[in-house]
Amino acid sequence: MSTHAAQAKATQYLPKIEQCYNDNTQITGHRISFEKSNENEVVPEPIRGKVRDRFDCGSKHLALVTTDRQSGFDRQLALVPFKGQVLNLISAYWFKETEHIVKNHIVHVPHPNVSIVKRCKPFPIEFVVRSYVTGSTSTSIWKNYQNGVRKYCGHDLPEGMVKNQRLETILLTPTTKEEEHDRPISAEEIVAEGWMTQEDFDVCAAAVLGVFKFGQKKAAENGLILVDTKFEMGKDEETGEIILIDEALTPDSSRYWIAETYEERFAASLEPENIDKEFLRLWFAKNCDPYKDETIPDAPKDLVLELSRRYIMLYEMITGQDFQFELDGEEKIATAIKEHIS
Numbered sequence: 001m002s003t004h005a006a007q008a009k010a011t012q013y014l015p016k017i018e019q020c021y022n023d024n025t026q027i028t029g030h031r032i033s034f035e036k037s038n039e040n041e042v043v044p045e046p047i048r049g050k051v052r053d054r055f056d057c058g059s060k061h062l063a064l065v066t067t068d069r070q071s072g073f074d075r076q077l078a079l080v081p082f083k084g085q086v087l088n089l090i091s092a093y094w095f096k097e098t099e100h101i102v103k104n105h106i107v108h109v110p111h112p113n114v115s116i117v118k119r120c121k122p123f124p125i126e127f128v129v130r131s132y133v134t135g136s137t138s139t140s141i142w143k144n145y146q147n148g149v150r151k152y153c154g155h156d157l158p159e160g161m162v163k164n165q166r167l168e169t170i171l172l173t174p175t176t177k178e179e180e181h182d183r184p185i186s187a188e189e190i191v192a193e194g195w196m197t198q199e200d201f202d203v204c205a206a207a208v209l210g211v212f213k214f215g216q217k218k219a220a221e222n223g224l225i226l227v228d229t230k231f232e233m234g235k236d237e238e239t240g241e242i243i244l245i246d247e248a249l250t251p252d253s254s255r256y257w258i259a260e261t262y263e264e265r266f267a268a269s270l271e272p273e274n275i276d277k278e279f280l281r282l283w284f285a286k287n288c289d290p291y292k293d294e295t296i297p298d299a300p301k302d303l304v305l306e307l308s309r310r311y312i313m314l315y316e317m318i319t320g321q322d323f324q325f326e327l328d329g330e331e332k333i334a335t336a337i338k339e340h341i342s
């Protein structure tokens with residue numbers, strides 16, 4: 001499907017997207033409830049993350065519920081219709097496509113918003129892979145470069161680079177996962193500070209670079225540029241094997257640009273056409289200080305609807321499948337989880 005055709009097709013979905021927004025039926029995770037068959041039955045309680053909620057399914061498995069909560073700048077920015085469904089299903093697609101490179105935590109996807117996964121011990125590092133100089137958050141390569149940083153996560157950066165320029169080589173630029181705020185860190189510092197062993201880091205680095213290069217190739221075949229992404233890795237608690245966890249190459253964890261207009265827009269110093277959450281982040285960065293302001297403005301409705309449309313368009317461009325709208329809200333999610341509790 002051409003980019004133009006994908007754009008036109010996704011635009012036809014706007015009435016359904018707007019209906020979900022107006023009816024306030026986005027998946028928040030707060031309306032999931034489990035009916036008890038008896039008074040003594042124990043039902044799982046959620047452990048809430050920024051976007052995903054985690055439910056205990058027993059000794060071996062967890063249920064991950066991907067919601068429509070939109071995060072950025074370490075806070076919630078909006079509720080985006082069908083976003084959770086897109087993220088969960090795109091992840092499932094990429095996990096399947098890349099299992100020849102590295103195994104992953106997926107066991108089953110019983111609902112568009114739900115993944116049943118293996119129990120893992122995550123590494124306390126986010127493996128960020130970059131191919132372009134861009135970004136708007138404090139840990140991004142462009143923000144650091146703007147601030148004069150020329151050695152970023154152990155990599156030397158040349159003078160004279162401009163925003164959205166392609167890097168000469170793909171870079172692995174990890175960040176720590178800390179209580180207060182993530183920080184960029186080099187491979188050498190990760191080992192020296194005791195975050196990971198050299199052996200574990202080398203396995204993870206090879207895996208994420210392999211998945212990223214595979215993802216770039218597949219994206220290019222579908223008219224897209226995979227700009228950068230973040231991966232999480234962990235050890236299977238049962239086998240001790242290092243595997244890919246969390247999400248894979250979604251528009252929440254990655255930047256995607258439209259390939260056919262990139263060169264022209266870059267030459268004109270214009271932002272690339274993107275199909276990720278960056279344009280919403282840019283709006284907040286322009287209209288408030290999202291890191292420091294106690295309260296921030298509501299995301300404009302038209303931007304939220306457009307973000308949903310772009311996410312659905314990306315799903316269809318990557319997978320080649322028609323998006324199937326799940327309209328039953330959170331009612332079926334509890335059933336899907338409960339069937340996998342052991």
